[in-house]
Amino acid sequence: MRAQKITLATLALVTGLTLTACQGDDTAASANNAAPATSSPAGDDGGAGQKTGEETAATTGGDTASEEPEGSGGGQINTGPCKTANLDISGAHGMGEGTLHIAFKNTGDACYLKGFPGVDLKADSGPGGINANRSDLATPSVVLKTGESTRATLHYPANHSDGSGVDITLLEITPPEETHSKTVPTKINVPVSDHSTSDEVIIDPVGTGKQ
Helix, strand or coil, X not given: XXXXXXXXXXXXXXXXXXXXXXXXXXXXXXXXXXXXXXXXXXXXXXXXXXXXXXXXXXXXXCCCCCCCCCCCCCCCCCCCECCHHHEEEEXXXXXXXXXXXXXXXXXXXXXXXXXXXXXXXXXXXCCCEEECEECCCCCCEEEECCCCEEEEEEECCCCCCCCCCEEEEEEEEECCXXXXXXXXXXXXXXXXXXXXXXXXXXXXXXXXXXX
């Protein structure tokens, strides 16, 4: 009887240990099976975030460097000296006696005039003419857009003598920084005297005086 009790007790102890071991294995297995469902490697999150960034860059054009604004530095005319062919030149008497305004109207693209025009006064008869001398005025630079005008003033001696003087009927005008001229009709009478009349014929630079 004693031997049987010991055997039963031993069997109960062994059985208990076996059940405990089985439960431990089941718990570990459950933990292992549950791990993939409850967590993900840190590298997966980082990879997903990086991919999202690449996709975003691709969507926005990839390169995020700013582009030059459209039209910057473009659409503007690089102005140069006005050409004789693109200037409509005319003359009109000023309010004061002995002055003639020479107008330069730009018929081409924007350009500039700076300096003294060349002006030769031609008589209706006889050879030669009178070359206008330059004044002492400073020479501004005048930019002319299409259709805009500026002018230069010609000063000449009025004929107050009793003589008939000399009738000037043509002006040969060369714009500043140009070699080609245009002929403009005019009506000027200058005196004939012992001293040179040309000394009193003066041209101002373009862009000076009342415009």
